[in-house]
Amino acid sequence: MQGRPAPRAFRPLRALGWALLGLAALAFVLVLLFAVVAPPVTPTMLAERSRLGGIRHEWVPIEDVAPVMARAVVAAEDANYCLHWGFDMAAIRLAIAEGGQRGASTLSQQTVKNVFLWQGRSWPRKALEALLTPLAESVWSKRRILEVYLNVAEMGPGVFGVEAAARHWFGVGAGDLTPAQAARIAAILPAPRDRSPAEPSGFVRQRAAAIMDGAETIRRDGRAACFQG
Numbered sequence: 001m002q003g004r005p006a007p008r009a010f011r012p013l014r015a016l017g018w019a020l021l022g023l024a025a026l027a028f029v030l031v032l033l034f035a036v037v038a039p040p041v042t043p044t045m046l047a048e049r050s051r052l053g054g055i056r057h058e059w060v061p062i063e064d065v066a067p068v069m070a071r072a073v074v075a076a077e078d079a080n081y082c083l084h085w086g087f088d089m090a091a092i093r094l095a096i097a098e099g100g101q102r103g104a105s106t107l108s109q110q111t112v113k114n115v116f117l118w119q120g121r122s123w124p125r126k127a128l129e130a131l132l133t134p135l136a137e138s139v140w141s142k143r144r145i146l147e148v149y150l151n152v153a154e155m156g157p158g159v160f161g162v163e164a165a166a167r168h169w170f171g172v173g174a175g176d177l178t179p180a181q182a183a184r185i186a187a188i189l190p191a192p193r194d195r196s197p198a199e200p201s202g203f204v205r206q207r208a209a210a211i212m213d214g215a216e217t218i219r220r221d222g223r224a225a226c227f228q229g
Contacts, residue, residue: 027116027132031139034115034148042152043118045160052158060163062147062227065174068215069162069182070146071224073153075214076186076207078107081146082226086137087130109133111149142226150174155185157193169198183208183215 038059049055062070074081080088086108105113112132117125136145155165162185163174170181177185184197187208195204218224 028135030116031132031135035140035144039115039148039152042115042160044114044154045152047119048154048158048160055158055160056156056164056168057160058163058167059151059161060174062143062150065150065162066177066182067228068179069166069174069177069185070150070227071215071219072179072182072186072211073150073189074107074146074224074227075218076183076189076211077110079214079218079223081107082142082223084108086133106133107149108137108145110153111145112136114152114154115148143228146227153189154192155188159192165197169196179212179215180208183211186211 045055045057078088080090084106086106088106109129113119113125113129116132117128140148151161151163153162154160155162156168159165159168162177165185166172166174166177166181169185170177172181181197184200184204187200187204188195188197195201197204197208200208219228
């Protein structure tokens, strides 16, 4: 005996439920896939390609990135990267205490945003980011998360990833970056379209100097252990 069809009023809710379930399944599959396969493109890359007519991007394994570049990005964006599970609760509490004027987004959150979501501030995007970050942290290693970030983050107008950034700004490969060059690239985050590592402003120079010190500090105190072999 067949069950009764769902009342018409509930059919949109059922359809929405199936759609959300399908999106969740797709996200899970992509997270599993990208644990071993390089993400071919991101929403931001597609948007910039449409806006500019083209982008610069070349994937490079983290083994071929100068170790100081990885440390510089962590020092600049998330110094406690090896100590949290995707969310830095101390930074979040501090941001709330300061009225939201301070950023509290971790590298794990930024990687999820860059790979799967869109730019800009909105509650739907933040909610999806909050759901996807623990999933990525549970499937990807810290080294893999950082590797993906280094390859998909925008590091100049239409310039994505550290290999393209190193060649665009300094004419060298990612493996040949000096500590000063690495710090300057990290210093233009998170505003890569408005700052230049090659012709740095006073602010970029000052920030780069602080990042160089921070990169050396996390090397000495062990906070780089989770991503550097």
